Amino acid sequence: KAMRSAGIDRPVAVDLGTGSGAIGLSIAVEVERAEVWITDASADALVVARSNLTGIGRAATRVQVAEGSWFEALPEDLVGAVDVIVSNPPYVALSDEVEDIVREWEPQSALFAGEDGLDDIRMILEDAPAWLRPGGVLILEMDPGQLETASELARSFGFVGIETHADLAGRDRALIVRRAS
Template sequence: GLSIAAERERTDVWLTDRSVDALAVARANLTGIGRAATRVRIVEGSWFEALPGELRGMVDVLVANPPYVADGDELDATVRDWEPVGALYAGPDGLDDLRVIVAGAPGWLRPGGALVLEIDPRQAEAVSTMAGDEGFVDVTVHRDLSGRDRAVVARR
């Protein structure tokens, strides 16, 4: 979110997280983006619950990097030992948080607005289907630098 604020002038950015520690890191990193920091709001809460109601139907782009690891998946120690468990695991199929975001996003996005989600490569089809079922159009999957499906982008 901070990179978006730094790169996109005239863009207001709202960052939400349920982790107080993650929010503290985001606040500390604000100094690195200069004047753009004045356009960033950092609020505690799970996904949409922290956002003010007046943003409903007004958001141009909603970007999320939610937990998306399935509960039983093994992770490399460099990931497992660095990130809090709550930032990684999202239910038996890893889709719990993605379901909440995809279902809630239409109420926050303006017509034509975009939803951008980071995913596990194995979830591309399921998340794309979810987005279509929620009325999103132009659903596309984008690959990371390793050539693996890594993000789903959909328009309202």
């Protein structure tokens, strides 16, 4: 929705920490002409994402896969040129309980993000303005209990238009912010 409303002919989207690629690949399928970058620090995750890439047909030609931690995976020519950044980063606090099934299937690095669960979110909020074009959008998924603190962090890094979006269960789950124009 954010990309369609941008009114840009060839929008650039980045999915940081893509995991299986579901979000980034969905953007490639749904937003015709979008250039999509999917990144992850995990080579294993990118094997899965590349496998899923083969199932999206012609849209796959507009997807670039890059290995690396957050923005380090991206080429320098994207600085200031990205229209939308999306990420479902690790956001579980080290002290939080996680179901056994989740611990068994998810790598710890994909779950835990420091004492308050905001380490990766903080890093993304701090670095994203340099990569977004003026007016570009950053969308982050997180625990509903982190939204207030993350909103304050976003303001401190110069973001405007701060809003939240509910998940399918009706809980506010995503933070949506815009780089000032």
